[in-house]
Amino acid sequence: MSVHSTEVAERVDALIARMSVAEKAGQLTQYFYFNLPPSDEPGAVFSGQPAMVETALAKGEVGSLLFVTDPAEVNRLQRLAVEGNRHGIGVLFGFDVVHGLRTILPVPIAMAASWDPGVIEQGQAVAAREARAAGIGWAFAPMVDIARDPRWGRVVEGAGEDPYLGAAVAAAQVRGFQGDSLGSPDRIMAGPKHFAGYGAALGGRDYDEVNLSDSELWNVYLPPFKAAVEAGAGNIMTAYMDLNGIPATGSHWLLAEVLRGTWGFDGFVVSDAQAVHNLRTHGFAADLTDAGARAVSAGVDMEMAVGDPAFAHLPQAIEAGLLDEEVLDASVRRVLTAKVRMGLLDQPYVDEERARTVLSDPAHRAVARTAAQRSAVLLRNEGDLLPLTSPGSIAVIGPLADSRRDILGPWVFDFDLDETVTVLDGIRNRAGDGAEVRYAPGIRPAHRTFPSMFDMFASNAPADPAGFDDDAELARAVTLAREADVALVVLGEWQNMIGEAASRSSLELPGGQLALLQAVVATGTPVVLLIMNGRPLDLRWAAENVPAILDIWYPGTQGGAAVADVLFGDVAPGGKLPFSWPRTVGQVPVIYSHTISHDPGNQGRRYWDEASTPLYPFGYGLSYGRFEYSDLTLDRDQIQAGQTVTVSVTVTNAGRRAGDEVAQLYLRQRYGSASRPSRELKGFQRVTLAAGESRTLRFPLGPGELRYWNAATRDWVIDTTTIDVFAGGDSTAELTTSFTVGC
Numbered sequence: 001m002s003v004h005s006t007e008v009a010e011r012v013d014a015l016i017a018r019m020s021v022a023e024k025a026g027q028l029t030q031y032f033y034f035n036l037p038p039s040d041e042p043g044a045v046f047s048g049q050p051a052m053v054e055t056a057l058a059k060g061e062v063g064s065l066l067f068v069t070d071p072a073e074v075n076r077l078q079r080l081a082v083e084g085n086r087h088g089i090g091v092l093f094g095f096d097v098v099h100g101l102r103t104i105l106p107v108p109i110a111m112a113a114s115w116d117p118g119v120i121e122q123g124q125a126v127a128a129r130e131a132r133a134a135g136i137g138w139a140f141a142p143m144v145d146i147a148r149d150p151r152w153g154r155v156v157e158g159a160g161e162d163p164y165l166g167a168a169v170a171a172a173q174v175r176g177f178q179g180d181s182l183g184s185p186d187r188i189m190a191g192p193k194h195f196a197g198y199g200a201a202l203g204g205r206d207y208d209e210v211n212l213s214d215s216e217l218w219n220v221y222l223p224p225f226k227a228a229v230e231a232g233a234g235n236i237m238t239a240y241m242d243l244n245g246i247p248a249t250g251s252h253w254l255l256a257e258v259l260r261g262t263w264g265f266d267g268f269v270v271s272d273a274q275a276v277h278n279l280r281t282h283g284f285a286a287d288l289t290d291a292g293a294r295a296v297s298a299g300v301d302m303e304m305a306v307g308d309p310a311f312a313h314l315p316q317a318i319e320a321g322l323l324d325e326e327v328l329d330a331s332v333r334r335v336l337t338a339k340v341r342m343g344l345l346d347q348p349y350v351d352e353e354r355a356r357t358v359l360s361d362p363a364h365r366a367v368a369r370t371a372a373q374r375s376a377v378l379l380r381n382e383g384d385l386l387p388l389t390s391p392g393s394i395a396v397i398g399p400l401a402d403s404r405r406d407i408l409g410p411w412v413f414d415f416d417l418d419e420t421v422t423v424l425d426g427i428r429n430r431a432g433d434g435a436e437v438r439y440a441p442g443i444r445p446a447h448r449t450f451p452s453m454f455d456m457f458a459s460n461a462p463a464d465p466a467g468f469d470d471d472a473e474l475a476r477a478v479t480l481a482r483e484a485d486v487a488l489v490v491l492g493e494w495q496n497m498i499g500e501a502a503s504r505s506s507l508e509l510p511g512g513q514l515a516l517l518q519a520v521v522a523t524g525t526p527v528v529l530l531i532m533n534g535r536p537l538d539l540r541w542a543a544e545n546v547p548a549i550l551d552i553w554y555p556g557t558q559g560g561a562a563v564a565d566v567l568f569g570d571v572a573p574g575g576k577l578p579f580s581w582p583r584t585v586g587q588v589p590v591i592y593s594h595t596i597s598h599d600p601g602n603q604g605r606r607y608w609d610e611a612s613t614p615l616y617p618f619g620y621g622l623s624y625g626r627f628e629y630s631d632l633t634l635d636r637d638q639i640q641a642g643q644t645v646t647v648s649v650t651v652t653n654a655g656r657r658a659g660d661e662v663a664q665l666y667l668r669q670r671y672g673s674a675s676r677p678s679r680e681l682k683g684f685q686r687v688t689l690a691a692g693e694s695r696t697l698r699f700p701l702g703p704g705e706l707r708y709w710n711a712a713t714r715d716w717v718i719d720t721t722t723i724d725v726f727a728g729g730d731s732t733a734e735l736t737t738s739f740t741v742g743c
């Protein structure tokens with residue numbers, strides 16, 4: 001332990017020695033703070049809540065607040081906390097800084113599609129700088145849940161289906177948020193979530209139970225969390241649901257044994273919102289006292305509460321002998337250590353003037369634009385329709401093409417719509433006087449059958465345009481398309497259709513979007529389809545009938561500018577899919593890394609009515625270059641367990657334009673003490689190559705890549721076996737070689 005750590009520990013222990021049990025429980029309590037207008041709506045849990053929170057603050061019984069983003073409010077509430085607490089301990093402000101605060105970056109699944117840890121780290125560093133300037137010290141991010149069922153709306157918040165990519169993205173995000181160490185200037189604490197298994201919700205229904213095998217947990221769902229812990233994450237958030245019958249927020253195995261015991265996590269654990277409280281509704285805890293005691297005993301240090309926290313009952317729990325005060329003290333120690341390390345005890349207030357400057361820093365917008373350029377995935381480009389070559393007239397079609405709110409995606413609250421660049425804005429700016437750009441929405445926005453809980457925030461749900469004549473608008477869009485040299489059609493899901501509590505039973509384009517697309521394609525004008533999404537949608541018709549398809553995700557504040565950069569060829573697309581793109585909802589979950597199982601020759605024909613292969617495979621994406629792989633070699637063809645073999649492969653841009661490629665390396669174990677997936681990603685590198693340029697890339701494969709969790713021995717193993725290596729531009733790569741292990 002360094003001198004610095006000893007000083008921190010002494011300071012924390014001195015505080016704990018002077019605190020009452022009620023004050024300790026207060027430090028472990030986090031409240032939402034929403035200044036929403038009073039409401040009688042059922043479920044309007046937040047109305048009237050500020051007064052209750054301010055009373056608790058004044059009694060020194062609040063450890064943390066969430067959802068306060070205005071620096072002046074941060075200072076006002078902080079003053080209440082510091083003055084109300086006889087030890088002068090300030091509150092730590094936390095928030096869902098998921099993909100930016102004021103400058104909105106592409107949504108996390110888009111950032112993952114960049115396969116570029118550098119740009120991901122830079123993006124979250126921008127988010128951290130803005131948040132810190134506003135007085136927020138802690139992000140409830142990254143979400144590192146593996147998601148294999150796109151019906152689950154939170155697929156947009158993660159890095160997709162794969163543990164190797166997921167781990168790389170998780171670590172990059174933690175580095176971006178925290179910098180070199182917790183408490184670095186301009187950085188904030190990262191809180192990877194939701195521990196663990198949340199992405200595997202039954203039926204893709206958010207919050208439903210999760211049942212995962214031992215092998216899936218260790219080999220697939222836990223690795224991104226481990227990577228985040230190894231990258232130094234200061235916090236972890238629990239998950240809402242039951243994992244294999246035990247609520248994750250009350251799971252001693254998950255929190256005490258795996259997280260702290262096996263991985264040595266030394267930060268603090270926060271519950272998801274109301275999750276401690278809900279240990280009762282799970283049919284797990286008898287009452288709130290029991291819920292609080294069991295959560296703390298399992299390893300939860302802080303309760304995220306809307307109101308009526310279970311942790312307010314911790315003093316009774318101690319009196320009743322349900323909880324040991326030393327266990328409580330250990331939690332308080334972890335929370336206060338984070339506060340001291342974040343500098344909160346020395347500098348609890350924020351500089352409001354500086355916040356204004358930082359939040360409007362143009363350098364942040366530049367990072368967001370690069371991130372959006374690098375996230376775009378080109379799914380189809382028949383006849384090299386893209387990049388656009390000086391069209392004289394462009395029709396931009398679709399309601400999402402000019403929606404400032406939707407291009408930002410879900411999980412943003414502090415955005416500035418005035419500075420948001422829509423696709424239409426971006427195309428107009430880029431085309432300048434060189435092309436006539438005309439716009440028609442064609443159809444009105446689609447709506448959810450059941451409203452989103454986020455619709456309580458202003459401008460969240462799409463507004464129905466007044467006096468919209470459906471037939472006339474569709475006809476106008478078709479006319480515009482017919483008269484143009486190229487039609488850019490922007491379709492997808494409105495942003496309140498994706499994210500938390502946004503599960504779907506279908507993957508179809510909502511509303512009249514497919515009909516609009518078909519009508520535009522029928523004009524004969526070349527069509528570029530731009531997909532705005534956070535999950536795969538049913539694109540079977542488009543994949544056959546639309547010459548160019550670019551997945552732009554929800555690309556953020558600078559989204560429209562970045563999309564124009566890609567469409568006009570100022571930069572080449574180079575993103576790759578972080579999930580297998582299903583043909584239809586009936587196929588899900590469909591993953592590339594399944595085991596071979598029975599009748600492998602027919603694995604693409606498991607259904608009699610539809611191919612069981614994905615529409616686009618994991619790792620897929622085109623560029624303006626055309627890439628070939630050759631010279632796949634190994635520095636040796638035999639290793640012993642524990643040794644490393646280095647794979648080399650040459651990538652050549654055989655196209656006529658510069659382009660970006662993500663070279664990917666997959667392994668298959670031929671035999672061993674368990675059946676292993678037919679392919680597993682074990683290396684990737686994104687490169688930019690000029691036309692005709694070649695580069696030789698190297699990928700080391702050592703114990704980290706070769707070991708796996710064996711469900712029979714319940715331990716990590718490296719089998720004696722032969723391993724096939726595949727290199728290429730997606731998970732169907734064919735160039736192959738092999739080596740043996742331990743023979």
Ligand code: NOJ
Pocket residue numbers: 096140193272273500
């Ligand atoms: C619930 C969500 O599950 C979690 O991800 C989020 O951080 C909290 N609410 C706070 O908004």
